Amino acid sequence: MDLRDGPEEAAFRATLRTWLEAKVPSGLRGFRGWTGPALALGRDWSKRLAEAGYAGLTWPKEYGGAGLPWRYQALYLEELARAEAPQHLGVIGLGMAGPTIIAHGRPDQKRRYLAKILSAEDIWCQGFSEPGSGSDLASVRARVDRVGDRFVVNGQKVWSSYAHVADRCILLGRSTTASEKHEGLTYLIVDMKSPGVEVRPLRQITGEAEFNEIFFTDVAVPTENLLGEVGGGWRVAMTTLSHERGTFGFALAGALDVAVRKLVALARERAGTDALVRDRVAREWIDLQALRYTNYRALARLERTGVPGPEGSVAKLRWSEANQRLTKLAIEIIGQEAQVADGDGAPAYWRYQQLRSRGNTIEAGTSEILRNIIAERVLGLPRSR
C-alpha cells in the first residue's frame, strides 16, 4: 500500500500538468460541457491530445495506444479535472466503441476504425437507448434486417450524446421477431452520414442540447459493419457497457473535486460563519475523499484482475447524489440571485450546474438500476423481477 506517485507516475503527471498549462486553448478553460462555442474547438483539441500521446493511454500499442497500465488513465483524468480542461471529444470511441472493436472486431475493422478514433478524425456516438427501452436495454426494438447484401436499419434511438457531431454510431438492434429478448440482438457500426439518418437535438432542463434523438429510416449498412454475429449483439453490448465503468470513477471524482473546490470558495465568500453550511460543506469534502480513495481501491483491483469491480457502480451512484446535493447547496448559499440566467459569474454557473445535475442520477445507469446491480450481483439478493 502506497498512496504516493511512484517516480514514473510523478514524471507522467508533471509532464502532463505542464503540457496542459501551455496547451489548453482559452476557449476551453473552465470547461463545463460540449455546448456553444466550445464545441467548435473540440476536434482540434482532441487532435492535440492524440498527437501528444494522451489518447488511448490504455489501448494496446499495436492499435496505436500507449499500452500503459490503467493508473495512467486515472492520472490523466485527475490532471484534466485539476486543469478544468475537457477530455477528448471522442470519449465514446475511446472508452466504448474502440475497446469493443478491439475485443470483437475483425482485423479489417480494427484497421479501418481504431486509428481514426484516436486522432479524432472519427467521433462516435452510442445508439442503445430507445424511447421504450431505457433501463431495460434488452427490449430494444430498432430493426436490423438482412436485405440482399446489406443490413437495413429502421427505428429510433434516444439520449445519444455527441450524435450531433458524430461520424459513426454503435447501434444495438433486433434481427428476429419471435426470439427471446437477449437473443436476436445485433450490433452494428453505422455511418452517421448514411442516407436516412436524422439527428434531432434534445433540449435539456438547462436549455442546452448535449444529447439527441436519432431516427433511422431504411438506412443501408454494409454487412462488413457487423460486430460479432447476427443475433449475438448482447454479448458485444456487454463489453461496451463494462468499459463504460473502467476508470469512469476517476473522471467523476475529478469533476467533483472541481465542484467541491468551487463550493468551498463560494462558502468562504458568502456563508463562512453559517454553522449549517459549514457542516454541509465538510460533508461534501468527506464524501469526495471517500469517492477518491474508493477509486484507488477499484484501480488496484482493475490492475490486478483486468476486470472492473463493483466499485464502479458505487462511484457512479454516490457521485451523482453528491453532485446534486452540493450544487443545490451552492444555489441555496447564493439565494435568489441564482435565479438570474445570464452572465458568466458564480450565480449563472451554479444555476446551470444544479439543473444539469438532475441528469446525473439518470444517465449512464439510473440510481435504481445501480442499486439493483449492487443488490443482485454484489450482495447476491434474489432478482427483483
Next chain:
Amino acid sequence: MDFSFSPEQDQLRAQARSFLERRYPLARLAEIATSEDGWDRASWPELARLGWTGASIPEAQGGAGLSFVEEAIVFEELGRALYSGPYFSTVALALPALGCAPDLLAQVASGELTATLASGTAVQARGAGDRWRLRGETDLVADAGSVDAFVVQARGPDGIGLYLAERHGTRPQICVLDTVDASRRLGRVTFADDDARLLAAPAAAAGIIAATRRRALAALALEAVGVASHALALGVEHAKSRQQFGRPIGAYQAVSHKLADTYVETELARSLAYWAAWCIAEDDGQAELAASAAKAYAAEAAVAACERAIQVHGGMGFTWDHPLHRYYKRALWIESFDRSGAAHRADIAQVLLGG
C-alpha cells in the same frame, strides 16, 4: 500508487477472520457480554501469540516491527467479530505513551501487559522521589475493569504529562459503569495518591496525546467498518431466507435497496478508514484530517448499517435474543467516542473555510 494490501497483509486478515469466527460465533456474544469479566480473558495470550499485540512494536522489543496498516486489519476484523477484550485500549489508546518505555513495549508484545488511557484534566500528579502520586477521577475509561495498567493524562507542576499507574489489588479504585455497549465496558477510575511512573513529561506528552487521538479515531473507524460489514451480512442473509408473499423479502426493492445503500456506505467508509490508516503508518501530513473524516463517516455508516439491518429483520431484529442489538450498541458507542460526527465536520470546516 497502489491502494491494495500485500499478500502478507491479506494473509493476516484471513488468519484473523478464521480465528475470530471459530472462537466467537454469534451465539457466544451474549454469554461473553453477561459474564463477570465481560471478556474472554483466555484469548489474550493467543492474540499475543498470533503477533497482534506486538504488530507495530519493534522487533528489538519482541514485536513484529510492522505498521499501523497491519494493526488496522486487526481492528477491522475485531470489530466484525465484536471482540470485547482490551485490544483497542492497549494498542490504540495506550501504545503511543508506552512507546516511551521499551520494557513496557516488550510486555505488550508478549501479552503480559494490557492498558488503557485515562484521560481528562481532573487528575493531578505530584512528585514523590523518582515516582509520582496521582489524585483525581476519570470517567468513561474504556475497558477500565479489564486492563493491568492505566496510561494517565495528569496535570503536574509543569503541565499535562503522561503517567503509568499499574493496578494492584483494589487500587486504583475502579467502578465499572452500566453502559449501553456491554461488549466494551467503561469505568470510572479514581486515583487517591496512587503510585505512578512518569512516561512523558509535558513537553513530549502533547505530541503523544495528539498521535494517540489520531490512532484512536482511525482504529474506531476500522472497527466501525467491521461492525457495518457484519450487520450488512446479517441483513442480506435474512433477506435471502425470509419469505413473505411467496418470495424472499430481498426480492423487494424496498428491502434490497436499503441493503445496497449499506453496502455503498460501508465501502466508502472502508476507503476512508484505509486512507487514514495509511496516513498514520506513514506519518503523513493529512493524518489528522483523514482520521477525523474517517471516524465521522464510518461511525455514522455503522450506525445506519445496524439500523437498516434491524429494520430488515423486522420484529426479530428488535429482540434482546438476536445479536444485532449488540452490534448496534457498539456502533453507537463508537459514534459517541471523542466527539460526534458533527463536531469532526466542524473541525474539517475550520480547515477548509477558516473563520
